[in-house]
Amino acid sequence: MPLSRSCFLAAVALLLLGTACSSPADPDEVQQALVDEDYLTADRWNDGRAEVAFYRVERNFNQYGQPADQSFLVGTYLVKHNFSVGHMTKASDEVAGEPAFKYALFYEFESGSYQYKRNYVTNARQRDLRPFKHSFTSFDWCSNEYREFAFHMTGAIDYLERSDDYGNEQARYVFQPRAYPAAELPLLVRGLDFSDTETRAFTVLRPDGTFVPVDARLAGRDTLQLAVGTVPAERVRLEYSQRTPSPIAESVDSTEMYWRGTGPERRLLQIESGSGSYRMELVEHLRTAYWEENLWSRLNRIAERP
Numbered sequence: 001m002p003l004s005r006s007c008f009l010a011a012v013a014l015l016l017l018g019t020a021c022s023s024p025a026d027p028d029e030v031q032q033a034l035v036d037e038d039y040l041t042a043d044r045w046n047d048g049r050a051e052v053a054f055y056r057v058e059r060n061f062n063q064y065g066q067p068a069d070q071s072f073l074v075g076t077y078l079v080k081h082n083f084s085v086g087h088m089t090k091a092s093d094e095v096a097g098e099p100a101f102k103y104a105l106f107y108e109f110e111s112g113s114y115q116y117k118r119n120y121v122t123n124a125r126q127r128d129l130r131p132f133k134h135s136f137t138s139f140d141w142c143s144n145e146y147r148e149f150a151f152h153m154t155g156a157i158d159y160l161e162r163s164d165d166y167g168n169e170q171a172r173y174v175f176q177p178r179a180y181p182a183a184e185l186p187l188l189v190r191g192l193d194f195s196d197t198e199t200r201a202f203t204v205l206r207p208d209g210t211f212v213p214v215d216a217r218l219a220g221r222d223t224l225q226l227a228v229g230t231v232p233a234e235r236v237r238l239e240y241s242q243r244t245p246s247p248i249a250e251s252v253d254s255t256e257m258y259w260r261g262t263g264p265e266r267r268l269l270q271i272e273s274g275s276g277s278y279r280m281e282l283v284e285h286l287r288t289a290y291w292e293e294n295l296w297s298r299l300n301r302i303a304e305r306p
Helices: 005-021 027-032 182-191
Strands: 050-061 067-084 098-111 114-125 131-139 144-151 156-163 169-174 179-181 199-205 211-226 229-240 255-261 268-273 278-288
Touching: 098 182, 114 182, 131 179, 131 182, 179 182, 182 199, 182 229, 182 255, 182 268, 211 255, 211 268, 211 278, 229 268
Parallel strands: 179 199
Antiparallel strands: 050 067, 050 278, 067 098, 098 114, 114 131, 131 144, 144 156, 156 169, 199 211, 211 229, 229 255, 255 268, 268 278
């Protein structure tokens, strides 16, 4: 029996409503739901200073993955500033930007005749840690090397790699919400929101343009005995579906454990691989406007530059 005109219109309305309800969520909302915006936008980041922290890395393999004990000091800093995505650089009086975090991790180590100098810098939107730009520089006696991800607001990601010995690459990828360069994970773990769930999921973007799923779980609470003293901590377990690059371990284990402080800063305290083959532990930290003062005289446990 044919449908009446009113029934037909009602059916069309129901179909359109179902389509609207099943449409994908806004990418910014998807991004923001992963992290704690109140933590990321708190007033503590507006004091005109940077968080500077130093860590000791211990691992039982070398840069080629061969068995060898290595130990080196890692420096980091985290500072709020304004970043211009259109120009892919820090904003200035002439260039407008939006609030962002700049997170840097850097170190040197020696191996045989070689000396390795590595530097990772990530700029991410303050309110949800969406990456804006990530860059890596390295010198190892063989070559200078530079790699870059530029995350455009159009949804495109431009990848660039330049070196004297290791080849040159250039590619364009499509952005996915909740995707991050590997070197941003220490900052991301601090920002993860576990207030209404014990699990979170995101992906790591690799240089070849593939996205590796990662599951994060709030695994419990501990009290750590560190050089800075006895510190209460939350334990966050990461499980990777595939190998991804690591800023401290060449490539990650299938699982890693992160410990973040329970105080308002949620300071990164320690990272350890599931196999125990590498770990990174906090040695000393301070807040400083390092661009205006010489911070080295204020340190008690660090006597060398990373």
